[in-house]
Amino acid sequence: MEPVHRVVLLAGPSGSGKSRLARESGLPVLNLDHFYRDGDDPDMPRHPELSIVDWDDPRAWDAGRAVDTLTELCRTGSARIPVYDIAHDRATGSEPFTVGAAPVFIAEGLFAAEIVRDCRAHGILADAIVLHRKPWKNFLRRLARDLAERRKPPLTLLRRGLALLRAERAVVRRQRELGARPADAAEVRRALRAAAETPSGMP
Template sequence: MTDCSPVHRVVLLAGPSGSGKSRLARESGLPVLNLDHFYRDGDDPGMPRHPDLGIIDWDDPRAWDAERAVETLVQLCRTGSAQVPVYDIAHDRTVGAEPFSVGAAPVFVAEGLFAADIVDACKARGILADAIVLHRRPWKNFLRRLVRDLAEHRKPPLTLLRRGRQLMRAEREIVERQRALGARPASAQDVRQALRDAAGTTSGMP
């Protein structure tokens, strides 16, 4: 079922953790929604756990509330504003909510690790402008991710190092999964161009 005449549409930007999605999205000048705030709370009985590290597996899509994310995107595309969750990974839970507005922009970016998981749902609701998976060198993503996570005190340093090494080894598989879900692979340069093109979109939509 397709929702009628959305006022705005969304570019879904996926990619491995630490690949630079957030920075590229901000550089575009478009409104940016961080989909990583749609994780489920850590005490949710359905939360998956990492078999080796013994912590919640943040890279498993079952840890993420796709339905809530889609409904929020639909509201944003219809009305231009919504209350969005604020998630604290260090405490494994949503700690609040804040208003998000698209403003006058015809297109906005929703970026996150699991953005590709909702490509089909966004297409079905008539709100999808584009779906991209950022593909960069795994070792560079490892370094960016480690620096970020240490600076934000997300988890103990040894846990972050062990998790980062495992993610680096699995990164090509992660990108391939997102491609199979409907996101087109793109370099950082290609993502910049795609978002520049989206920023120049007129308000008339098919």
């Protein structure tokens, strides 16, 4: 079945503002964080310094399920997606997601670049972007968000945030190597607007 819709993959470090920019576009938005594996999965990677599950390792994320869901959405316009509770480290159910009449929708998340190649091979990729901003700004934005949402104990969030700050340039470099093109916030807004205005969803 040929795709009816196409997807814009929006990657970037945690706290870089991906979710906000996606919402501002007015396009349907799928949060790829819902495709994390359950925290008690014995194959989950562990952080060597923090002694917790390494949620920033791509192996903590179910790329195959994400690609299958995106392909179904592009071909049929709807699919059921998992609902992941970060505080409890597991999916707690599922819910319907519908693209509607939009030619494209956005799938945003830390690991979005991991599936660029597969989405391109399935013929569903409209664009792949990695949002880059100053690492120290992302650190402050991420810490404020995680504390407000009580995602983990405060000390864990601070230690994790500092580790992410040190690793951020390498994260962005990897996402570029996987096929996501770098863009700042203004460039992301323009790209999403252009994709929404193109009937096929292709740039």
